[in-house]
Amino acid sequence: MTVTKQNRLLIFERRVLRKIYRPTQDNDGTWRIKTNEELEILIKKKSIIRFIKSQRMGTMFIKTSRKNKTEMAQTSRRKFKEDESEKLETEV
Numbered sequence: 001m002t003v004t005k006q007n008r009l010l011i012f013e014r015r016v017l018r019k020i021y022r023p024t025q026d027n028d029g030t031w032r033i034k035t036n037e038e039l040e041i042l043i044k045k046k047s048i049i050r051f052i053k054s055q056r057m058g059t060m061f062i063k064t065s066r067k068n069k070t071e072m073a074q075t076s077r078r079k080f081k082e083d084e085s086e087k088l089e090t091e092v
Contacts, residue, residue: 001049001052013048018033
């Protein structure tokens with residue numbers, strides 16, 4: 001993910017969070033939007049970028065594990081066929 005895409009995602013995330021958490025009313029009665037730091041505190045420093053990267057790593061793990069499973073299955077089939085052919089040869 002490029003830096004530009006990351007920045008755009010963070011901007012979008014903050015825009016959505018500002019709508020969810022609404023403006024803040026100061027002591028003098030004026031309303032203001034929340035700062036980026038206040039939003040980070042509210043979401044406990046969780047980032048959409050980290051979430052997306054973790055999801056990608058998860059799918060990469062799943063793809064490699066599927067590949068390994070198919071290779072293991074092919075190997076076990078080959079061994080089974082070899083064992084069966086050896087049994088037939090010893091019987092004859």
